[in-house]
Amino acid sequence: MTLVTARLPLLQVDWETLLSVNLPTLLFVIIGVPLVLVAYIVGFDVLVRRLPKRSQPSVRPWVWVAPAIAFVGLILVYPMIGTIVRSFFDRHGDTFVGLGNFVRLLTDHGILIVLRNNLLWLLLYPGLVILFGLLLAVLSDRVRYEKPVKSLIFMPMAISFVAMAIIWQFMYYYRPPDVPQTGTLNAILVNILHGQPQTWVQDTRFNNFALILIGIWGGTGFAMVILSAALKGIPGELLEAARVDGANEMTVFRRIILPLMMPTIVVVGTTMVIFALKAFDVVYVMTAGNYNTDILARRMYAELYNAGNYANASALAVILLLAVVPVLIFNLRQFRAVEARR
């Protein structure tokens, strides 16, 4: 990679259009859209009041949920069904091929690596995010500067995966062994551990782990915040009583803290599993799926945009859905259990 210090092309920013068209539109939307929605609710309520008193309660709720149902139906439900149907047709969308797309995709040699990578994400990302999140929640609970520590670790949550990927480009940056390393990891490796610099992102032995580490760095704060709230919900007397009875900190953690936090850990875990399955940005920005790092979501994007193969893209999306189904069912059961306790 040559490091040319070239200027970006001087692009003439069309500020006139930006400010004369887009800005007024933005203001118009900010004020106009809520106004339209409020007018809709108020207007329809006037209409509902005209109805006989008896039928009002059965009509009114639909006025309130109609916009949401329309959006969800149009943006989520209709396309979902469309994609599932589409996955059984050929790439032109007119010949029914049954499971043909799936068979072709799953017998393709390249897909095995994609599935393996997804499995790696699925196992490592939620597991390590919870491990670090729990560790940080428990440890930071015992120091006086808990708040700033949690703030700093939580911070990556606020930034985009694209920014995270750029941040980590500089962590993983590689230069040949005969020049000073500028990437943080290689500098540590060469200057402190006296090793050889590694191409973290390209080397197929560990580049998947390098990418997953970026995700873990970004997601741990989320897990930590939730787990920390659950930890603080454990009554102090309970822990005190155990300590008075002679239990050491490890026993207190294993026998009391961990079991009481289990429900929360499960919830964080399911959220993380969904994140892991949907992972896209990090791989897209760091390697574009090269060097054996491709995952389902990015492959689907490539089939859609680069290859224009709607049959393959639909089938990949359906595979992604099938992978989520167990989590989805678990989520629903969890939700109903909580509802039943209300």
Added chain:
Amino acid sequence: MSVATAAPPAAPPIRPQAARTRWSQRLSGQISNAGLQVAVLALTLAWIVPTLGLLINSFRSGGAFNTSGWWTALAPPFNFTLESYRHVLGASDLAPSFFNSFMIAIPATIIPTTVAAFAAYAFSWMKFWGRDWIFLALVGLLAVPLQLTFIPLLTLAVHFGLTSGNTILGLNAGFLAVWIAHTGYGLPFAIYLLANFFRVLPQDLFESAEIDGAGPVTVFFRLVLPLSVPAIASLVIFQFLWVWNDLLVALIYVGGTPEVAPLTVTLTNLVGSLGQHIEYLTAAAFVSMIVPLIVFFALQRYFVRGILAGSVKG
């Protein structure tokens, strides 16, 4: 510990054995406390080093950080410069895409929040046929991968001319497509979060308002909304950050069109040409992080509350 103990047994005389135990306990306590502090500080340091490195590099001249690591800048002579920032803000695609990010994120926050508030009110305080099943379906949709919607939605968008090539009333239609898409994608979580909050509002309030003759519209705007400001605030922050940081939806619906591209897309293109523009990438990344970081540090409390409301109850 227990208050009920009336007469504590007389303290046994301290034997040297016991005293030593206590002293060694205190020592080991101090050691483990020191270990704790070191562990927490080390983890925190490990967490901020990546960001810190980028931040420092963004204030160095391009030539400097191509040849030496960011840590060398921490020793004198301190050669810091705003060159990269000046360039990025002055003369690249980044300035218009900064504007585009607002153009996308603000409506894509307002619309779903409003629509979700209406629906959440109905789900938590009105009875209607199929209510619980529809709500359950929404919870199920929380886990569905967005990838499943792209192909039919793109076809629809093209059919109705909602692509970045068209303009509607002077506005690039690509914006409309992204707003609508983000509204649909954001609604299940938004409704879920708000309904969880609305339904624990005290029932007496609603009853007394009803006795006073207030209709549902009045109750919603005069009671529910003012009482739910914390929940709405956390939803607004969530949705705004999610849209601002989104890459995939923007890529799908506005593709590579620079007039509509938000910061994430422009940044990704910069990464693609890393060899040439590496010195601006640092500043560009920080420019993209400024807004979310301000939102995050200023409104962290609401953000955390939103996460807790959205996850712990799930």
